[in-house]
Amino acid sequence: MATAKSTKTGTTKRAADVVEKVYKQVKEMAVEYRFRPGERVNEVELAQRFNVSRTPVRQALSRLVHEEFVTFVPNRGFFAREITPEDVRQIYEYRAIIEVGGFNLACERATPEQIAALERDWMERSGEGQSSDIMGEADESFHMDIAQMANNPYITNALRDVNAKLRFFRQIDLENPARCKNTYNEHAAVIAGLRNADPAGAEILRRHIVMSSEHAIEVTKEGLARIFFETSRK
Template identity: 65%
Template sequence: MTTTEKSTAPKTKRAADVVEKVYRQVRDMAIDYRFRPGERINEVELAQRFDVSRTPVRQALNRLEQEEFVTFVPNRGFFAREITPQDIRQIYEFRALVECGAFRLACERATDDAIRRIQRAWKEQTTRCHDWKMISEADENFHVAIADLAGNPHIVKSLKDLNAKIRFFRRIDLEDAKRRENTYLEHATILDRLRKRAVDGEETLRKHIVMSSAHAVEVTKEGLARIFFDTAA
């Protein structure tokens, strides 16, 4: 390696690190709807906030557009994603397809020890959970753990991407005490069907995930109220 190559490599790595850091910070903001739906994203303000140039901000936003967290309008810039009940319901439908396929593969491929580890982890997590945010995180981890038993990293990546898009609404949904109680009971049933390698557990999982149109409207309304009026349940 030449002297020029040696001096260039660290700079390139530092630049990549900056872009990655900005990307993760802006992605977290998009996930939590700290950009209001339809709001134009001010690249200059973000650059000042993170003490960087506009270049890593623009690169981060380009990545987030590909992931559908923001949209780009030529000659106008980047805008925060919109929210509609139909969008939320469709994401949950897609999530159900991904997870049910993973469940079917997990029935074929998972070891008994792996299934027992998920049972223990879920029990430990719910014991430690003291608020709805922790419960939501535990719920997300539970579903990813089952998908991981399918032995296909592409499935896990798809599910994690979907989880990020609905995380805001998942938390709202699990604030409801009745919904949390049902979640615990349904998780127990899902694990029991998985332990028995019962493919009919796939339908149990689908019903557990899919959101009705009416419920999608309800959750979306609550989400919009939180975003625009800073309300809490």
């Protein structure tokens, strides 16, 4: 009986590992908009791609429904998330609320060593001539590091979820040389605010994050054009 129980436990763990692996792969596809907005997600194709049955694919997609990367329509299946300029603007607003709260707590809780490491890591990762992909990763890491200084896992988890939803658009935004230059200046001001525990740093951070309606339209249009152009070539 012990052997049978051990075998069953091992089988269950392997099945869970398969679901987790498929989930991560499909989520990466959703984050990078390799599914067109509104496109029906083909479970059979995904199962063939990952060499698994449809069961772990369905389980992975169900998790992504709760995370709002895909939607489910009864009797029709799973569909890639839609996106509009207003969606992008509102997600950036939500991100600002999370990060400003995290910044205020970090002012109380961050150590001088953590702040020095934040500045050093940002400068090392965002050197001159970096691609927008690298800049996007460096920028995301910078903001996550501040959130982690708040020592509140709910803040870091919420920001991690928001970052995934915005990653595609963040990288497009940072292709703009003026935006990139502003990012350096504003990050320096945020670091100074942390060092001095200055509440004014929170407002600098908020303005740094929040998109105007006009800019949200511009970035979303560019993003959608790329999504449909890239998928049309496959």
